[in-house]
Amino acid sequence: MFSKEHMGLGLALCGLFLGPIFxxxxxxxxxxxxxxPLATTVLMISIMAGAFIFPPILGFILEISGTDGFLLALATLLGLSAIFFSYSYKNWRS
Structure with missing residues (x-):
């Protein structure tokens, strides 16, 4: 599905577009x-917790169910992110 020759370019583009988000x-x-005033602290703790918790979980899913399960798990995380983003956009807009 993905070409290994273009993987470096894809990762560079992901970094280019995702880098400014944090x-x-x-x-x-x-x-x-x-x-x-603790909001940024809560944000940092949440980010660090996600970076600590999700890689082993996703690695376990990849090991057990292969790339199909891994892509499904990533799609689930993307859906959750979209839900939280839309909630934040509706309630914190202004």
Whole structure:
């Protein structure tokens, strides 16, 4: 399905487009929650927890069910991210 010759280019493009998300989300959460100074701390802890928890889980899924299960797990995480994003967009917009 994916060409190994273009994997480096794909990873570079992912980094190019995903790289600005973290610093922008940090400043956005600080601006949207001025009465809650721990918001950026909660954001950082959540990010670190996700980076600690999800790689072993996804590795286990990849080992057990192969690439099909892995892609399904990634699609599930993408769906959850879209749900949280749309909720945040509706409730914190302004």
């Amino acid at each position: 610093p922008n989300s940090s400043s956005w959460i600080a601006r949207k929650t001025p009465g809650f």
